[in-house]
Amino acid sequence: MFDNKGPHTPLSDLGEFGLIQHLTGHLSPRRPSTIKGIGDDAAILDFTGYHTLISTDILMEGVHFDLAYTPLKHLGYKAVMVNLSDIYAMNGEATQITTSIAVSNRFPVEALEELYMGIEQAAQNYNVDLVGGDTSTSRTGLVISITVLGKAKPEQIVQRSGAQPNDLIVVTGDLGGAYMGLRVLERENEVFKVNPNLQPDLEPYSYIVERQLKPEARGDIPPLFNQLKLVPTAMIDISDGLSSELLHLSENAQVGMSVYEEKLPLDPAVISVCEEFNLDSTTVLLNGGEDYELLFTLSQKDYPKIKGNPHFSIIGHVTAKEEGNHLITRTGEKIELIARGWNGLKKE
Amino acid sequence: MFDNKGPHTPLSDLGEFGLIQHLTGHLSPRRPSTIKGIGDDAAILDFTGYHTLISTDILMEGVHFDLAYTPLKHLGYKAVMVNLSDIYAMNGEATQITTSIAVSNRFPVEALEELYMGIEQAAQNYNVDLVGGDTSTSRTGLVISITVLGKAKPEQIVQRSGAQPNDLIVVTGDLGGAYMGLRVLERENEVFKVNPNLQPDLEPYSYIVERQLKPEARGDIPPLFNQLKLVPTAMIDISDGLSSELLHLSENAQVGMSVYEEKLPLDPAVISVCEEFNLDSTTVLLNGGEDYELLFTLSQKDYPKIKGNPHFSIIGHVTAKEEGNHLITRTGEKIELIARGWNGLKKE
Numbered sequence: 001m002f003d004n005k006g007p008h009t010p011l012s013d014l015g016e017f018g019l020i021q022h023l024t025g026h027l028s029p030r031r032p033s034t035i036k037g038i039g040d041d042a043a044i045l046d047f048t049g050y051h052t053l054i055s056t057d058i059l060m061e062g063v064h065f066d067l068a069y070t071p072l073k074h075l076g077y078k079a080v081m082v083n084l085s086d087i088y089a090m091n092g093e094a095t096q097i098t099t100s101i102a103v104s105n106r107f108p109v110e111a112l113e114e115l116y117m118g119i120e121q122a123a124q125n126y127n128v129d130l131v132g133g134d135t136s137t138s139r140t141g142l143v144i145s146i147t148v149l150g151k152a153k154p155e156q157i158v159q160r161s162g163a164q165p166n167d168l169i170v171v172t173g174d175l176g177g178a179y180m181g182l183r184v185l186e187r188e189n190e191v192f193k194v195n196p197n198l199q200p201d202l203e204p205y206s207y208i209v210e211r212q213l214k215p216e217a218r219g220d221i222p223p224l225f226n227q228l229k230l231v232p233t234a235m236i237d238i239s240d241g242l243s244s245e246l247l248h249l250s251e252n253a254q255v256g257m258s259v260y261e262e263k264l265p266l267d268p269a270v271i272s273v274c275e276e277f278n279l280d281s282t283t284v285l286l287n288g289g290e291d292y293e294l295l296f297t298l299s300q301k302d303y304p305k306i307k308g309n310p311h312f313s314i315i316g317h318v319t320a321k322e323e324g325n326h327l328i329t330r331t332g333e334k335i336e337l338i339a340r341g342w343n344g345l346k347k348e
Numbered sequence: 349m350f351d352n353k354g355p356h357t358p359l360s361d362l363g364e365f366g367l368i369q370h371l372t373g374h375l376s377p378r379r380p381s382t383i384k385g386i387g388d389d390a391a392i393l394d395f396t397g398y399h400t401l402i403s404t405d406i407l408m409e410g411v412h413f414d415l416a417y418t419p420l421k422h423l424g425y426k427a428v429m430v431n432l433s434d435i436y437a438m439n440g441e442a443t444q445i446t447t448s449i450a451v452s453n454r455f456p457v458e459a460l461e462e463l464y465m466g467i468e469q470a471a472q473n474y475n476v477d478l479v480g481g482d483t484s485t486s487r488t489g490l491v492i493s494i495t496v497l498g499k500a501k502p503e504q505i506v507q508r509s510g511a512q513p514n515d516l517i518v519v520t521g522d523l524g525g526a527y528m529g530l531r532v533l534e535r536e537n538e539v540f541k542v543n544p545n546l547q548p549d550l551e552p553y554s555y556i557v558e559r560q561l562k563p564e565a566r567g568d569i570p571p572l573f574n575q576l577k578l579v580p581t582a583m584i585d586i587s588d589g590l591s592s593e594l595l596h597l598s599e600n601a602q603v604g605m606s607v608y609e610e611k612l613p614l615d616p617a618v619i620s621v622c623e624e625f626n627l628d629s630t631t632v633l634l635n636g637g638e639d640y641e642l643l644f645t646l647s648q649k650d651y652p653k654i655k656g657n658p659h660f661s662i663i664g665h666v667t668a669k670e671e672g673n674h675l676i677t678r679t680g681e682k683i684e685l686i687a688r689g690w691n692g693l694k695k696e
Binding site for chain 2 (some may be wrong): 035036039040041042043044045046047048051052053054055056057058059060061062063064085086087089090092096098100101102131132133134136137138139140141143145147148149150154157159160161235236237252
């Protein structure tokens with residue numbers, strides 16, 4: 001979505017070097033670890049005393065986003081969040097990003113400026129430096145490939161594989177909002193296609209639409225763990241849906257997972273829009289993705305450290321592998337968890 | 349180009365997680381600095397005692413490569429070279445890569461296997477670890493986005509900005525081959541389109557075709573500098589063409605550049621195919637890109653260290669900024685260097 005009524009400058013007016021300079025020339029590093037950012041063959045970084053974390057995600061137009069209802073600035077912001085989230089899921093601190101963008105000629109320079117404004121806003125809010133990237137022509141859609149670097153003291157790093165039987169299973173925030181936001185946006189877009197004069201009123205859906213379009217990665221959680229003197233036994237970010245991520249943790253540690261329906265964190269806005277769409281909110285919560293909350297396990301002895309903390313919901317506990325992975329419903333029924341994930345849900 | 353006559357497994361048979369596991373599950377880290385590679389939210393690396401270098405490049409089908417004459421294995425290999433070259437251009441040692449790939453459903457799993465075979469071959473030959481990545485569906489073409497990490501002692505890092513008046517200008521290897529290889533491949537492809545029964549005979553062009561399809565980054569040069577106790581004053585890799593890179597070095601250091609036509613390194617194979625295409629070989633050498641050789645400047649006092657070394661050609665010297673950037677021809681004429689680059693050359 002690019003509504004700018006102002007000038008539309010063709011990309012060819014600037015050329016590749018001019019474009020990079022135009023979009024990133026004003027940036028200066030915020031972090032002491034950024035020795036040199038954009039402007040050479042490679043950026044130079046200093047991670048003395050830490051381990052380095054690296055992760056990468058690619059977002060493809062028509063697969064990960066639909067420009068019919070995605071403002072470019074939000075898209076840039078979200079593309080950064082998707083990546084930062086992977087560093088926080090290691091209990092690390094995100095420090096630098098690189099961005100590779102490919103666009104077709106249908107995008108004017110001003111559209112890329114919007115995209116970069118979102119990227120830069122995210123970098124500013126989360127205190128990371130944009131230290132490199134590449135821009136290219138695309139024959140068709142928009143491609144955004146971001147790599148994020150982070151750092152962590154070796155003893156603080158949390159991998160996916162450390163869950164132990166009897167550990168508590170905990171999630172941050174609430175789940176299912178991003179998926180229902182997408183459903184609302186898709187519905188309004190269909191209405192708009194039929195009658196372009198009908199302006200959608202998204203106000204009643206503002207929470208879930210924002211969860212979809214402009215999610216916030218949980219960069220607040222690793223410092224909170226540090227403050228609580230807490231190191232989870234395993235952690236992963238919730239990008240594909242809670243079920244799918246629970247199965248990752250159980251498979252990596254060769255354990256089982258039991259979670260309780262009544263403990264799952266739903267925002268009232270998600271419950272009400274699920275009713276409107278005639279969807280079961282537990283199914284949405286388990287399988288809807290893109291919330292970018294964190295799922296972790298921790299030793300029962302650490303329970304006092306998180307007790308009553310509003311950031312955290314204890315949703316279940318780790319079991320022996322033989323017990324498998326289950327949801328225990330409000331009526332006490334045991335349902336096997338399967339990774340239907342994002343795609344599974346979309347097809348229903 | 350994917351000629352595999354064997355089974356064609358649809359991508360959907362494996363799913364995203366299955367695909368990553370299938371393509372990368374057999375890899376194990378080679379480097380002590382890779383604490384943990386693929387398999388978590390982020391890879392974990394240890395650069396103790398070094399600065400970290402990072403660079404990224406995106407390759408788009410139809411823009412950077414044409415699958416009509418590019419074998420997927422070579423494409424994977426080249427995509428890694430393009431990235432490693434940026435680390436070597438900082439006088440660093442490449443250590444890890446991440447790869448994000450987006451493909452449309454027209455590619456079977458076996459095609460991606462070919463691509464990854466090339467990536468892995470490159471990683472093996474250059475002793476780097478593949479530590480992460482992302483795979484996605486694409487609505488149309490193939491997208492390859494690679495990020496490379498490297499390391500260097502702070503005092504060894506060479507940036508683009510350090511050239512001083514009177515420094516010598518030096519290139520590794522020979523130039524223009526990759527561009528002429530592309531011209532030959534494009535010509536043979538046109539012939540093939542007219543008459544598919546006519547098999548192209550590329551044997552006489554093997555050197556330049558290999559320079560285009562399977563270039564080798566100069567990973568041998570940073571250790572050679574170390575052995576010679578030599579630190580260049582500035583360095584850049586030659587991806588867009590010699591002219592363009594010379595202008596980068598001159599602009600970054602606010603100096604001028606004078607290079608001599610008679611000193612420019614041309615392989616006899618490039619000269620003969622330029623004659624065949626009725627192209628001026630100096631123009632091709634200055635503006636043809638993708639050779640992935642290194643261009644550097646060094647202090648005259650270091651001249652004895654490289655004298656007579658077959659890897660290096662001294663092609664000119666750095667001047668004061670006021671003198672500008674020139675090619676001095678065999679007849680003594682001074683021609684201003686302009687950055688026509690790759691695109692400029694292709695349009696002629």
